[in-house]
Amino acid sequence: MKTLSFLLQLWKTNLLSAMEYRAAFITQILGMILNNTIYFLIWVIFFERFKEIRGWGLSDMFLVFGVAAAAFGLGVFLFGNALMLSDLIAQGKLDYYLSLPRPVLLHAIASRSVTSGLGDMLYGLLSYCASGLFSPSGLLRFLLGVLLAAAVFVSFMVLAQSLAFWFGNASAFTSLLVNAMITFAIYPVTLFEGGAKFILFTIIPAALMGAVPASFVRAFDGHTLALLALGASVLLVFSVAVFYRGLRRYESGSAIQSQV
């Protein structure tokens, strides 16, 4: 309870701090919505020309893109430092969080909000509405699906970025993993077979961020929900365990830092 109220305070502070520069705040949100809209035009053009690819049509793309964008947005808005964790580790900037009586990982990743994430969330919702699959019960499934997909995304980020405990400066490698996760999440999963599909459910769990939650939003299926919830839980537990295991190896240069 104490941790939850701490998190709420942190998110509130992040939001107020972002809104301090009102023009930049609005530009980033609207800019991201426009950015995603233009990017999605690619799929509109593609399906205008080819109609369907292995059972996937434009409506499926609206849905999977909407879920993945909203999950990404929610993840980076609430836990923005999950994208920068390897830099914090490699540059010895975890000292600040270690010196305070709060959970180190939670405090570190929730200390920054990526404002444009709000734009991603809004775009995700609009994309879901545009898919033609909107319904009140579908909206509830969309919210649950996005929540679980965001948990998958943030957990994977923590896992990938924690490699910095072992490899030092791993930012190039981690950005490769981040890009892989996002790119694979917004492509039709039916394109991939055999080993590639196995990778998308395990090593780079992009299917759990895009195709699986999108399938759950389309129609309630207990088996899909269980798969998604199990995947998110396992990744969450595993990422926290790996982070704290790596934290034992953490070394800092005792640099004096101030947190503004």
Next chain:
Amino acid sequence: MRKYAAIFRIQLLNSLAYPLEFLGRSVMVVMFLWIFFQLWRTVYAVNGSARLEGLSLGDTLWYFMLAESIELGRPRLAQSIAQAVKEGSIAYLLNKPFDFLLYQMSAGLGESAVRMGLTALFGSAVTWWMVGPPPSPLGWLPTLLLVLGAWMLHFCVNALIGLLAFVTEETTPFEWIYQKLTFVLGGLLIPLDFYPRWLQTAARALPFPAMLYGPSRYFVQPEAEAFWRTAGMQLAWLLALGSILVLAYRGGVRRLVINGG
């Protein structure tokens, strides 16, 4: 010119000093090309045709290889210029005996040479493995010239976005939107040949096809007419965007206020 050549050389050597960082970024092209292969292999299979819009599967993949190398090899100049304007560190560059824009161009070219080269190397290896050998070597040298023209156009737009920092707090969204417009109207993810006719016409009236589609399409089917058409487009847009950039820079510097030092 010698000082700009020296800036180019220094940036080139600087880039080579961090090979792992560049290697990590270049490997990304392998992943993208593999996804494109999965997608377009299915498209060609579903359509049951060896050629679509005059392109074979091999042509399409080699097209993507070059388009991705151009895109991934570009430095994010807008961000560094905007940062220099916002922090005021631009003042340290303005009092040096070189032109600010030419300095940025030389440094950016130095960075791109390594990044684009490595990306094309990895991209070519994986494309060759997936769909066979590259297009005729006769077109490689003219392609290089078109890639250079595309890079210069990109530089003009990127520098203009960076200079927007003189008038607006946040330039990143402009960069995102420009990037996505290049993806769509430049033909990064789908060659323009597959677009509806009206959209092809609209895209060709803009500079984006000269930045990606033109060089990549010429690379896979090197015909003199295609070369001159793309080169002509690049030249016309370079004149227009280059003039706007110079005017914007002069106007921006006049507005610049630096406190302290």
